[in-house]
Amino acid sequence: MRGRWMKHKERLAEYAGMVEAGLDRLLPLDGLRQDQVMEAMRYSALGGGKRLRGAFMLEFCRISGGDVQAALPYACAIEMIHAYSLIHDDLPCMDNDDMRRGKPSCHRAFDEATALLAGDGLLNRAFETAVSEEAAGRLDAARVLRLTRELAGAAGFYGMIGGQCIDLAYDGRMPDLATLNELIALKTGALIRVACRMGCIAAGASEAQIAAADTFAARLGLAFQIRDDMLDVEGDASVLGKATHADERQGKTTYPALLGMEACRQEVDRLTGEAVEALDQFADREFLTELAWSLTSRLK
Amino acid sequence: MRGRWMKHKERLAEYAGMVEAGLDRLLPLDGLRQDQVMEAMRYSALGGGKRLRGAFMLEFCRISGGDVQAALPYACAIEMIHAYSLIHDDLPCMDNDDMRRGKPSCHRAFDEATALLAGDGLLNRAFETAVSEEAAGRLDAARVLRLTRELAGAAGFYGMIGGQCIDLAYDGRMPDLATLNELIALKTGALIRVACRMGCIAAGASEAQIAAADTFAARLGLAFQIRDDMLDVEGDASVLGKATHADERQGKTTYPALLGMEACRQEVDRLTGEAVEALDQFADREFLTELAWSLTSRLK
Numbered sequence: 082m083r084g085r086w087m088k089h090k091e092r093l094a095e096y097a098g099m100v101e102a103g104l105d106r107l108l109p110l111d112g113l114r115q116d117q118v119m120e121a122m123r124y125s126a127l128g129g130g131k132r133l134r135g136a137f138m139l140e141f142c143r144i145s146g147g148d149v150q151a152a153l154p155y156a157c158a159i160e161m162i163h164a165y166s167l168i169h170d171d172l173p174c175m176d177n178d179d180m181r182r183g184k185p186s187c188h189r190a191f192d193e194a195t196a197l198l199a200g201d202g203l204l205n206r207a208f209e210t211a212v213s214e215e216a217a218g219r220l221d222a223a224r225v226l227r228l229t230r231e232l233a234g235a236a237g238f239y240g241m242i243g244g245q246c247i248d249l250a251y252d253g254r255m256p257d258l259a260t261l262n263e264l265i266a267l268k269t270g271a272l273i274r275v276a277c278r279m280g281c282i283a284a285g286a287s288e289a290q291i292a293a294a295d296t297f298a299a300r301l302g303l304a305f306q307i308r309d310d311m312l313d314v315e316g317d318a319s320v321l322g323k324a325t326h327a328d329e330r331q332g333k334t335t336y337p338a339l340l341g342m343e344a345c346r347q348e349v350d351r352l353t354g355e356a357v358e359a360l361d362q363f364a365d366r367e368f369l370t371e372l373a374w375s376l377t378s379r380l381k
Numbered sequence: 382m383r384g385r386w387m388k389h390k391e392r393l394a395e396y397a398g399m400v401e402a403g404l405d406r407l408l409p410l411d412g413l414r415q416d417q418v419m420e421a422m423r424y425s426a427l428g429g430g431k432r433l434r435g436a437f438m439l440e441f442c443r444i445s446g447g448d449v450q451a452a453l454p455y456a457c458a459i460e461m462i463h464a465y466s467l468i469h470d471d472l473p474c475m476d477n478d479d480m481r482r483g484k485p486s487c488h489r490a491f492d493e494a495t496a497l498l499a500g501d502g503l504l505n506r507a508f509e510t511a512v513s514e515e516a517a518g519r520l521d522a523a524r525v526l527r528l529t530r531e532l533a534g535a536a537g538f539y540g541m542i543g544g545q546c547i548d549l550a551y552d553g554r555m556p557d558l559a560t561l562n563e564l565i566a567l568k569t570g571a572l573i574r575v576a577c578r579m580g581c582i583a584a585g586a587s588e589a590q591i592a593a594a595d596t597f598a599a600r601l602g603l604a605f606q607i608r609d610d611m612l613d614v615e616g617d618a619s620v621l622g623k624a625t626h627a628d629e630r631q632g633k634t635t636y637p638a639l640l641g642m643e644a645c646r647q648e649v650d651r652l653t654g655e656a657v658e659a660l661d662q663f664a665d666r667e668f669l670t671e672l673a674w675s676l677t678s679r680l681k
Binding site (some may be wrong): 113114115119133169172174193194197198200201217225226230238243244245249259267270313323 | 506
């Protein structure tokens, strides 16, 4: 069991390395007058994060029989979108967070204007990457279009940004469980779901497989957020790389606040079980199964 | 002459109306929990602006023999990107402008967090629109891809955002003319150029025509910015819909500051002449010619 998990950890590290190298290449510093903002884009997009979204995309592509290299630009694009959302979320007018991934948040390391533009730059660069000649070189135009359409939909007003908007609308008020579920499904869930879907689409998987990947991601995304909320209560700030009890301080409604810690633990297990069940559409599901269960007890 | 210009003004109004109706449809308020941010998106994207970028795109499509309806989603997308850039530019950490298009800027009418998300939402929505089923319904996938690639490139780090970055880097310092030209070519020019290019591309125009549209737009875009700077000095705030002398107050380097007003006037005429000359690749160039010359004496 332990040996097998080590093997999986190596694959996860390999995917993270591919995404990191891809981002390094797609976000070059090349002596332009505007390079200060590229430095901020690189500061936030490189050298940190679990790269789970990228890894999910690449693995779903692989187990759907696709060319992982063809999915790589999209894995990088989704990580750019994730990074931009964190930069803008951390800004003083939003969550006003000073730390992120164990280092000062972008606007603390640079300044607010630079962080604003770095976020804009990463969001825009994600779409440049998605429709680039490089991306289109390995896939036909119709598939590139569908991938970009899925990405844009999940990141936008009807996806991740929509979740941030609801978060903002309920700032200081206590949403009920239905509202919190909707908020999380959009704010965190949409990007995780689309990562898994896009891996399948890049590989030309069947609609049944795309739907299964979607279910896997929806369940796991919610479990992931609940675990995140739990870590804000019981985690170790030095391991997490950011302050704990931030939700409480900011008056945010969280799953532990609504359900209590013990019920959260059970929810995480139940949802992860359902996520893993959805994988029965795929023959080679060992890595995703182990990864999903490993996330239930993660410490950061 | 006057009668002909009235006819052109009608066409400009018709294009603006098409873009306005398109934006109204693409940015619906439909009772979602996140609607407050859509209200802010609509506040900034609808009901104002000259819609020059949209009009250029639709006209270049028309005179290249294309279907104007096929270009309309892209005209709306480019106006969304223009609107997002103004929202983020007006934020306190950037230019801190209170007024825009004769009404309070987005963060003054709503709040900073809402304005931040409204900007993000519009940028993202532009790309959703560019790759939407609707856009793809009238053009083949390869052309949709090229249009989206052009749009993303012009809006991003190597285009408009890059210009904003240079602007930021020179904040409080006096750039020389070469730097100011580069800044303006990116910050204002890139989006105007791509609007004209995309109109041709949507119509399947020749590469020579695309290049001619690009030259027209590059010259006119610079003339437009010089005129903008002049209006900040000599314009009427009540006509402009925003405060004058803002550049001076913010210590921005402008063309009048570098060249003087009389040389600016000559530059605007010279550049507009060159822009109009580039139109010789098109048979039906009356509207663009008149529009270009009308901009040299605009009061807002």
